[in-house]
Amino acid sequence: MSTTYDVKLGYVQQRSNRSAPTYIARWRVAGKERSKSFRTKGLANAFISDLRQATKVGEEFDLATGLPVSKRARQPSGPSLLQFAQAYLLRRWNSTAPRTRETDAYALLSLVPELVTDAPQRPTAAELREVLRIHALLPEKRRADLTTAQAVTMSWLERASLPLTALEEAQVLRKALDAISITFSGTPAAANTVRRKRAILHHLLEHAVEERLFNSNPLDKIKRRVPKPVALVDPRTVVNPAQARQLLDAVPKVGRKRGPRLKTLFACVYYAALRPEEAADLRLANCTLPDAGWGLIVLEKARPQGTKRWTNSGETHESRNLKHRADKETREIPIPPVLVAMLREHITEYGTAADGRVFHTGTGGTYSSSAHSYVWQEARKLALTPARFASSLAARPYDLRHAAVSLWLNAGVPAVEVAKRAGHSVDVLLRVYAKCVDGQQEHINGKINEALNE
Incomplete structure (x- = not known):
């Protein structure tokens, strides 16, 4: 076996003179031109990357095949x-x-x-x-x-x-x-x-x-049973309006900065059923906040948290289109006077970030999900009894959204309107919140009785 360390990596060339394009990976071993064809550019790039990794670890290349010694012995048909x-x-x-x-x-x-x-x-x-x-x-x-x-x-x-x-x-x-x-x-x-x-x-x-x-x-x-997913909201996580107010009132008591800055964000999750990442990207331009009466939020973007290596910008948070919505599609949510007042007060107190975001850190950044979770758990300790704190009641900030949607449904708001405000399809809405719609049994039983007695 003859080997060498003289390797020069080349490039990937596209060849389109066939029914389907072919991608050619090219490299040189001891001055001799080498090439290998692939069906996709991704496979060709992966192959060149493999060769580059072999050179980095000082692996010898086989003169006969032009491949690293480790690859020479294993050449299956197709990619690994x-x-x-x-x-x-x-x-x-x-x-x-x-x-x-x-x-x-x-x-x-x-x-x-x-x-x-x-x-x-x-x-x-x-x-x-x-x-x-x-x-x-x-x-x-x-x-x-x-x-x-x-x-x-x-x-x-x-x-x-x-x-x-x-x-x-x-x-x-x-x-x-x-x-x-x-x-x-x-x-x-x-x-x-x-x-x-x-x-x-x-x-x-x-x-x-x-x-x-x-x-x-x-x-x-393959015949194998796929486990059944948990798709229903657990009613035990849903707070009533009085409990929601107690929790929101406790949030500003957590820390000197985070709690006071996050109270209105959590209020948006409860009163407008915003997802936390939607609240995080809420801009002043998205809000109509009259002196009295109901206001309006027109959502345009969300600001989910990701890992830097997977985001487009390389940053933890970046603005993107709304979940389950096409790019530039918006969602309108009427908001009650209590939330209008809280947003007006929050903006007066803290202003907006340079890009117009309502909720931001003291330096204009975005609070992490771990910061949300910490403040929320501390607020739960302050607002709930030990037994309820140990339970699943409002265990996560997201549970405030479940509470909002459940409240709307139980108040008799048509499912189509609830779905529109929450950003769900009607089918998903009724399936996910099936166990949270209660308080109507006597009314329904009465209608059945009327039908039976006709």
Whole structure:
């Protein structure tokens, strides 16, 4: 076997003189031109990235094949699961929200480390997940530089990752389903988590069908019960109006700055059923706040919190379109006088951020979800009895939104109007809040009696 360290990495070239475009990865080994064809640009880029990683760890290249020695012995037909997972994420990057990118990657963190060969000197699962999280599952420009130990882990994973085509085998797919059914600590995963990860696996395999790597989705052939998700709001989490007021009055008593600044944000979640990320991006221009009577909020954007490596801007918070809404689509919510007064007072006291946001830190930033949670839990301690504090009653700030929607439904507001204000479809609204609609049994029973006695 003849090997060399003389390697010069090239580029990816698109060739479109066929029925479907082909992408050619080019590089040189000991001065000799090398190339390899791929069906997608993502796969070609992933291959070049693999070669670059091999040069970083000082791996020798085989003169006969032009590949790193570790790859020469294993050349399956088609990409490995790792390579295909990288291409899958890159293909979806520009069309998905940061949280979706992170959710996709989170599912792959469960799958990729488990679907490997029994190669010696296997790193720990945590070490494999780390190199995937900070390096392998990100676009090349966002990848962190690996330490020597992490580079060795990455090299092992590249060698050991199973061919994607191995997922046609039932036992391999069942191993994948086992992997997404447990948490990283080894405990059973929640039903919603399992269903979400299974959906991502199914979509990835659908992508492989599109690329003609499979004739049909192999997951469709596996007979395995999918856990039933929890989709209903628990009525025990829903506060009544008096409890909501007590909680909101307790918020300003938490700390010198955070509590007072967050009271009206939480009030927007309760009185207008805003999602916390919608309240976080509320601008003065979105608000009509008359001196008396009802006002109006016209929502344009939300400001969800994400992990910097997955956001477009590289910042923790960034403004984006409303959930389940097209870009530039708005949502109008009439707001009661009590919230109008609170917003007017808040803006008078704290002003707005440079970009017009109503809710901001003293330096113009955005409060994190952990800050929201801390202030809320402290307010619960102050406002609730020990027994109720230990219960699920208003356990999260988001539960104020559930309380708002439940209140509207029980007040007799038509479901279509409630759905419009809350940003739901009517179907989802009635399904999710089915257990929270009460207080109408006697009225309904009376109508049934009337019908029976006709």
